[in-house]
Amino acid sequence: xxxxxxxxxxxxxxxxxxxxxxxxxxxxxxxxxxxxxxxxxxxxxxxxxxxxxxxxxxxxxxxxxxxxxxxxxxxxxxxxxxxxxxxxxxxxxxxxxxxxxxxxxxxxxxxxxxxxxxxxxxxxxxxxxxxxxxxxxxxxxxxxxxxxxxxxxxxxxxxxxxxxxxxxxxxxxxxxxxxxxxxxxxxxxxxxxxxxxxxxxxxxxxxxxxxxxxxxxxxxxxxxxxxxxxxxxxxxxxxxxxxxxxxxxxxxxxxxxxxxxxxxxxxxxxxxxxxxxxxxxxxxxxx
DNA sequence: AAGGCGTGGCT
DNA sequence: TAGCCAAGCCT
Numbered sequence: 001x002x003x004x005x006x007x008x009x010x011x012x013x014x015x016x017x018x019x020x021x022x023x024x025x026x027x028x029x030x031x032x033x034x035x036x037x038x039x040x041x042x043x044x045x046x047x048x049x050x051x052x053x054x055x056x057x058x059x060x061x062x063x064x065x066x067x068x069x070x071x072x073x074x075x076x077x078x079x080x081x082x083x084x085x086x087x088x089x090x091x092x093x094x095x096x097x098x099x100x101x102x103x104x105x106x107x108x109x110x111x112x113x114x115x116x117x118x119x120x121x122x123x124x125x126x127x128x129x130x131x132x133x134x135x136x137x138x139x140x141x142x143x144x145x146x147x148x149x150x151x152x153x154x155x156x157x158x159x160x161x162x163x164x165x166x167x168x169x170x171x172x173x174x175x176x177x178x179x180x181x182x183x184x185x186x187x188x189x190x191x192x193x194x195x196x197x198x199x200x201x202x203x204x205x206x207x208x209x210x211x212x213x214x215x216x217x218x219x220x221x222x223x224x225x226x227x228x229x230x231x232x233x234x235x236x237x238x239x240x241x242x243x244x245x246x247x248x249x250x251x252x253x254x255x256x257x258x259x260x261x262x263x264x265x266x267x268x269x270x271x272x273x274x275x276x277x278x279x280x281x282x283x284x285x286x287x
Numbered sequence: 288a289a290g291g292c293g294t295g296g297c298t
Numbered sequence: 299t300a301g302c303c304a305a306g307c308c309t
Contacts, residue, residue, distance in 0.1 A: 031305085032305065033306095034305090035304085035305040035306095036304095036305065036306045036307075037292090037293085037294095037303095037304060037305085037306060037307095038293085038294080038295095038304065038305085039294095039295085039296080039303090039304045039305095040304085040305080041296085042294080042295075042296090042304090043305090074293080074294060074295085075293080075294075076292090076293030076294040076295085077292060077293050077294085077306090077307090078292095078293075079292070079293095079307085079308090080306090080307085083307085083308095110307095111306090111307065111308090112307085113306060113307050113308080114306090114307095115305070115306060115307090116305085116306075116307085119305070131305085133305045133306080134303095134304080134305070134306085135304095135305065136305090152289095153288075153289085179305065182305090183304090183305075187303095188302080188303060188304085189297090189298075189302070189303070190298085217302095218289085218290085219301070219302070219303095220290095220291090220292085220293095220302090220303095222293085222294090222301095225291090225292095226291085226292090227291075227292055227293065228293085230292080230293080231292095231293050231294075234293085265291095265292095269292090
């Protein structure tokens, strides 16, 4: 089933740098972390700058964590930068500076969960692991299960299906192909079924493209949340050369209770380092 | 296991 | 316009 995926991929794949012939495991790992919840177009320039500046895990491991956060720029979810820095240090300390190749070792690294461990093991090392990201889940929901969207949380049935479908011959190419189809054609909001190589056998199409049934899909509040305040605080610290006085942080949000809560949260998360005299900076410390 | 966690483009 | 959405992870 889904035999048309790889032929479609060979003619429609985007030319992305972390897929190039000369890709490195470190470059693949960096790309996968950056791509967590962040679109390709925003990742690409930051990825180039990152791997040029830190070509090996050891290069990043020597830096302060704050430098990683600053280089992360506006990709969002800056905890990922902190965890990537932590992963680089763990790779140096525990793996002789080389990105480990096994799923079991990869998933032990900070910021690497099931998806990213499977993706790096597959795309950097050619191993066979089901790569179950949001694109794959959506394509399988439609093409196989006849539903517009997959369940909110990944189910055992989805894992079983992904494992059953994954070929033993060149699993990584199959995985990147189904991901690419989800990203370019079988998109969430307005799928381009006319351009889809699976359209004639797609269970969702054959069922008449029914609307989503099941519990509503969870949205993410933004305006007025602590996340918005945290984002503003981090922007000030990122754009500053050195320590920042409290009064400059106080200027980003009027509600003092919420502002303090957000700042405390950033400190607790290790994203901000408090200094004496009411000054703050991006973290210099070990973690 | 449900919710927190950034950012910006697209419809 | 205001949501919706983007290669998730962690607790």
